[in-house]
Amino acid sequence: MLRKAREWLQSKVFYTAWLVIHIAYQLQLEIRDFLRFNLRYASKRLLSCFPLYSPQKELADFVEEVSKLPKVPKHLAISVIPESQESVLSMLLSKLWPNQLHSSNINNNKKDDDLNEINFECDGVNLQTVAKIVAWASAANIPVISLYDYNGILKTRYKELGSYIQEEIIQDFWAVEKIKGAIEPPVVKFHNVHKTNGYTNGVNGTKSRDTLHIFVFSRNDGKPNIVRAVKDIYVDKFERNSNNPAVPMTSEEKLIDENTLDSYLNRYNGWSSHIVEAKTEPDLLLILGNVKSTLGFLPWHIRLTEIHWLPSLKRVEICDFLTSFYKYAKCQQRFGK
């Protein structure tokens, strides 16, 4: 009896310690993130009173620094983690008291307050911030960008996103023009989206203009596409052969190797052979948020991709982007050697 009571007390003490450790860890992360962002913001406001800082100078410095790097990704993937409307504290409280209705009340009030404001957010994804990040990547001379979010919000809203991206690119073009001597902003071309009229940012680009290729992915482009490839490979390689015995397939046509699967998956992704500036596999994957997972991003395509984490959408800044590029430039792919 005494032993059972002791064991019960021990388990309660350990459970409380476990909860305290996690609460403390999560809170310190949130506080650190909050302080870092706000201190940076405050110092920028202070420096802008003197001619020491301006967003334009920051952008120009970014473009110049990136142009000096020995290695810049040619195909950049950006995984966007949607922000939850629920605060961390209410979630932690719900762990302690599971029947707490506090969090759902907070959510409802927030929705009512947002009705009268222009809301760029769609289910926790701020499209203007995503557009800003794409514009930074374009300013860094990255020709191919893959955008990813688990739920496919970006895929659904790609037209709206496209117009924001175009605005941001035009707004930032002065920095690229000044440092690299570019003549015109690039044409934005979306791939792997449902196009009604063939969406290429609404502008008829000339052949002399650079193209910024943007691929938009969701969870369904990952493992489900590999499953889809199985069925298509069966139809193309086996069913077709048995339906036309008079025209037998060559051994090359019957071959199912890794290149075969690769070609099917790239076809589903909308990859065109005209894109020569970069490979189908991203060189660098940036995950915007503190979720340490690729969350279903194209498993076939990330075998050699560098993976970095940046602050969440609402906190990410151009200097974080630059830090990631510095880190990428230093990394060494040894390919087994």
Next chain:
Amino acid sequence: MSWICEEDTRTWVQRLATNTLKQGPIPYHVAFILDGNRRYAKERNMPTIYGHKIGLDTKLNEVLRWCVDLGIREVTMYMFSKDNFKRSSEEVAYLFQIFSDKLQRFLDAGQSFLIWSKARHLIHDGVKRVAEGLSRKEIKQSDVDEYLVENAMQLYPHHNVDVLVRTSETRLSDFVLWECNEGQLCFNETLWPQYSYWNLLEAVMLYQKRDFSSSWQVCQNSMIGEKRKRENVNTSIQEEKRKEKFLQGLRKQVWDVLYKTEQMTVIQ
């Protein structure tokens, strides 16, 4: 067990921390990429094989012991790949010496093990096997789903990777691409021979911390929703039986081929 350090080298603080973390979910399957052995040796002006000795012998045994203490049930280690044959013949010969010594001790202890090939190769194998199964009419097109492709890749059914730990680099290097696609990634700046128990506890902590992360919850809710949609699709008993029969036939076919070679009980 022959691969596992017999002595518990943890301090009392580490044991206390372990008992605390065990109050939460412990990852079932952890994968490790053992990177940094050569750089470790270079930093100490020692030959490369010294780094491999420390990393693949001492440290490996220690980490496996820690996994047992934490209650981690499955461990996968990336130790060598086909690309590593590009290294010097001396280094490759030494690595194989370590492996054969370890494998022999493992076999002597009557333990089972599995050696995986590269992730893309595995995915390709799974796809090809299912496509061939469709051509032999063993399964129907409606049977083909992620579960079937995943199990066609894996000759021995195992749990997906919950946590992938990699030391010193921040990429997957064609390892567990399918299995860890929605798992936790824990990239550590230390070199493998310097990997400590606290680093492993941190990986477990990060795995448990997901439950407290608001962003993860948003994705988790979507994942659970997707999973429920897939489960609610009405699969008939015949479909289930067909799939299981196909998978069992597949595994038997490959195991028979391997046993016939009578070389090793290593399976791919």
